[in-house]
Ligand SMILES: NC(=O)C1=CN([C@@H]2O[C@H](COP(=O)(O)OP(=O)(O)OC[C@H]3O[C@@H](n4cnc5c(N)ncnc54)[C@H](O)[C@@H]3O)[C@@H](O)[C@H]2O)C=CC1
């Protein structure tokens with residue numbers, strides 16, 4: 001099977017063979033081979049050759065070509081959603097929202113590019129000072145497995161719009177969704193070399209990230225990999241690096257009227273996508289109150305009712321399997337090590353019948369544990385901490401090296417004002433889940449969650465750089481000359 005897309009042509013990759021499978025039942029979804037370092041280099045060269053032609057187009061001309069892609073995504077929305085469900089395991093209702101986000105990204109990115117990177121001119125002497133934005137050149141895009149369509153697309157669309165050319169490497173766990181996206185780009189009629197696809201795992205990633213022909217790298221994935229890339233890009237001020245990484249996100253429940261609403265928000269924060277979102281709440285912080293003890297009872301009553309299963313089941317599940325049986329094993333191992341630290345299991349994460357990758361939701365009380373490790377557990381395990389008051393809740397929320405999302409449940413505006421100001425995170429919400437960020441806002445984190453280059457609406461900022469020009473159509477001697485030059 002031809003799985004490299006380089007310079008507008010599908011060619012065979014000659015690295016190690018690999019496959020992707022339905023995480024629930026192991027059915028094969030995609031089979032191909034990893035791109036070799038030489039093939040990665042050819043892809044970067046193709047992107048370089050295509051760059052001048054693409055960069056010379058106007059923003060409106062590039063936008064028109066992206067609109068053709070948008071129309072194709074709309075046309076294939078149901079097919080894309082089903083492929084996401086098959087390859088990632090997420091329920092169809094959720095995969096549909098991802099496919100929708102993919103085509104909505106076009107309009108939002110055009111608006112963001114116009115607004116954040118629009119041309120500005122001010123008179124200056126006989127001429128004018130003008131600010132415009134230019135593309136970096138050739139950029140690499142790495143995607144994560146959990147949003148294999150929407151999140152790489154969140155780098156690719158603004159990058160192309162700004163005039164960059166792209167080499168994309170999807171997660172090795174989701175090559176089929178990556179390939180589908182590229183097939184649609186091909187069908188949209190993009191010029192050859194403007195977007196290129198290479199497939200593979202770490203080795204292909206290393207080859208792409210270390211290719212000296214790249215002007216930038218836009219990465220969404222784990223903090224471990226992001227940190228490696230940051231080290232690799234150290235001492236390279238000539239290259240732009242945007243890192244969207246993991247989180248260990250706090251949800252603080254302080255004060256509410258409707259206990260069911262507080263429970264619903266918690267389920268959406270901690271367990272959506274089986275806990276495999278960078279913005280999922282990993283920590284539930286409860287201030288001491290009678291209401292919060294009632295909330296906990298209601299939460300514990302809700303957990304057994306969460307439906308888990310294969311995406312084809314009816315009624316639809318809320319949670320599908322994790323991405324693999326190994327990923328499920330890691331969550332169970334994390335639960336066991338938290339128990340060894342003194343965590344009290346209130347509701348255990350357990351394997352469910354039907355699939356080794358299928359887990360139910362879990363809740364563990366870490367209040368009296370000897371240690372609370374600051375690790376991202378990428379699965380449906382929520383860690384509870386009781387604190388004495390609201391100030392202690394904020395302190396506990398900030399007890400992390402990550403800084404992606406944080407959410408507060410409270411009726412009081414002044415609580416939120418304080419929480420907002422003191423929370424160290426790139427997404428801070430009030431009476432809303434930690435998940436479900438808007439494409440019309442910046443999306444990124446601080447600390448180990450990001451390198452101050454947020455994506456979504458602000459992706460425009462890392463896709464182009466501002467250029468200052470002082471311009472005058474005709475050359476003339478100034479009306480007032482500099483002393484000494486009369
Ligand atoms: N902040 C954000 O916007 C988001 C962050 N994430 C984070 O992503 C993680 C889950 O995604 P994964 O796919 O497991 O992440 P990952 O870090 O394992 O992989 C991400 C990408 O990097 C590549 N890669 C891995 N090692 C590499 C290396 N040494 N050099 C170059 N490339 C390499 C992978 O093949 C993949 O394409 C979680 O930690 C999650 O929190 C996920 C979605 C959104």
Ligand SMILES: O=C(O)CCC(=O)N[C@@H](CCC(=O)O)C(=O)O
Nearest residue numbers: 277278279435436437439443456
């Ligand atoms: O990039 C955007 O357009 C908005 C960000 C977004 O969609 N975030 C999602 C998923 C990210 C993740 O956690 O993997 C969210 O906030 O739920």
